[in-house]
Amino acid sequence: MATGHLNSILQVMSNSCPLQKLGLSQVFFDEISIDLLMRILSCAKSLYSLNLGGCEVLSLHVNKVLNIISRNRRLEYLNLSWLPLGTQGEMSASNLRQEILASLLKFVRRNKQLLHLDLSYSRPVSYTHLTLPTICSV
Numbered sequence: 001m002a003t004g005h006l007n008s009i010l011q012v013m014s015n016s017c018p019l020q021k022l023g024l025s026q027v028f029f030d031e032i033s034i035d036l037l038m039r040i041l042s043c044a045k046s047l048y049s050l051n052l053g054g055c056e057v058l059s060l061h062v063n064k065v066l067n068i069i070s071r072n073r074r075l076e077y078l079n080l081s082w083l084p085l086g087t088q089g090e091m092s093a094s095n096l097r098q099e100i101l102a103s104l105l106k107f108v109r110r111n112k113q114l115l116h117l118d119l120s121y122s123r124p125v126s127y128t129h130l131t132l133p134t135i136c137s138v
Helices: 003-015 031-043 059-069 093-110 132-136
Strands: 021-023 049-051 077-079 116-118
Touching: 003 031, 031 059, 059 093
Parallel strands: 021 049, 049 077, 077 116
Antiparallel strands: none
């Protein structure tokens, strides 16, 4: 989908947020698209399913998404597969990976409704602290 069309759709959606399920897999997000997505995620209080798998975004944007959705206590399904979680080429990649990991753990700990979390092929982040016992001990 062309970015202009995506931005138009996101603009309309950001004005009214009764969304429960949002699937935007394999979409390219520019700065405008990310800002609109942040507005949607901030006001979509009933959102229970979010699929951003395979989207073209910067790791910084992934961290912004995680910070916004960490406030959502209803999210049951989250797909972040194939997303850059602190890509090596980005500025301060190591610090960004740590921030993303912290945001992800915060989201998982806070959200007791979470049933499905897909991080497959997400690259590269150190999952040494993200183990099943760590997640389940919240």
